[in-house]
Amino acid sequence: MENLHKLHIANHALESGKTLNLNLFYETFGPEMGTAPIVLVNHALTGNSTVSGKNGWWQNLIGKEKTIDTNHFTVIAFNVPGNGYDQNPENLIENYKDFTARDIAQIFWKGLQRLEVDHLFAIIGGSLGGGIAWEMAALRPNALEHLIPIASDWKATDWVIANVLVQDQILNNSDEPIHDARLHAMLLYRTPQSLTLRFNREKSENRYEIENWLFSHGHKLQNRFRLASYKLMNHLLKTVDITRNCGNFIDVASRISAQITIVSVDSDQFYLAEENRIDVSELRPFKQNISYHEIRSVHGHDAFLIEYDQLSRILNPIFSTAPASVYCKS
Incomplete structure (x- = not known):
């Protein structure tokens, strides 16, 4: 930077x-x-x-x-x-x-x-x-x-506003707010077909690869964002x-x-x-x-x-x- x-x-x-x-x-x-x-x-x-x-x-x-x-x-x-x-x-x-x-x-x-x-x-x-x-x-x-x-x-x-609300609820109520909000958000940004094409129900160390992928995204965003920042960015989506x-x-x-x-x-x-x-x-x-x-x-x-x-x-x-x-x- x-x-x-x-x-x-x-x-x-x-x-x-x-x-x-x-x-x-x-x-x-x-x-x-x-x-x-x-x-x-x-x-x-x-x-x-x-x-x-x-x-x-x-x-x-x-x-x-x-x-x-x-x-x-x-x-x-x-x-x-x-x-x-x-x-x-x-x-x-x-x-x-x-x-x-x-x-x-x-x-x-x-x-x-x-x-x-x-x-x-x-x-x-x-x-x-x-x-x-x-x-x-x-x-x-x-x-x-x-x-x-x-x-x-x-x-x-209405769909965007509804999902912003769900994200906001997670961000204000979860024990790991950014991590958990990101898990939900990633399912909005990809499709079932995309996830099947990439992971095909494969496992690694007794956990599905899709789960590993989601947890990885959650941890990365947790390291990138402060809570107030992510709340702001999520909120802006519904104000356009x-x-x-x-x-x-x-x-x-x-x-x-x-x-x-x-x-x-x-x-x-x-x-x-x-x-x-x-x-x-x-x-x-x-x-x-x-x-x-x-x-x-x-x-x-x-x-x-x-x-x-x-x-x-x-x-x-x-x-x-x-x-x-x-x-x-x-």
Whole structure:
């Protein structure tokens, strides 16, 4: 984390009416800002700002001569304040229910403003990161060329809200809250078929391999997250809604001038592809520059972190034609 940079955001007003001071940590990859088109990458629930390089969680997609080529694009990634990646106790947010995904979107825009960035070539994000991308585009509909939400949605469905509640109950009542919450969450991110393909009921030392795998994920997350951080990140999932106090979906989304490229996973059981298909069909009569793509995979929601060949084929046309004029310092 030696590449982390910090911005101090003072007197930020939340949707809840509360005001706070916070530190916003970020990383950059590629050319110096102001010399190339800028891509903002929003991380998912357990992700962070390290999106490229040796330990980058999206290193197969972002880097030199990758789909988002850091020879030609400046990539910025913020950490959601309070996600704990900076290991800074003062940045840990205890009152997690005070925050919404829109608050995070506003904070990210403030961070970009501090960096003198007023226009983006693209905002891209998977899962929660895609929801925050939607919120950012709705807040500043003319400030980006491409909006790319992946395995995501512009709103939290009843299914997402219900599972956030289950996670929150585990986090507030279990003896090993992060560990146990992660066991449940992993079953939302994969499919029965994916687990069968991988484990096939095999055992090791009198325990099923699927059980070993789940316990391993639980322990890893327990070592990565503080409890308040995980509570916050889980809570944000249910707050995504670009229409809250803003009108209906068609009104809000049609004002976004960017090309919207929606990418779903056909087997996703968390953000259903059918929801995205309906959104695109409803929006298309009012907005021509929108496209829909679907990753075919047995792996469910996590396919956006697995099926890199398919994802690259979808994104290559966007990132191979970046206009040299879309630089972004004001």
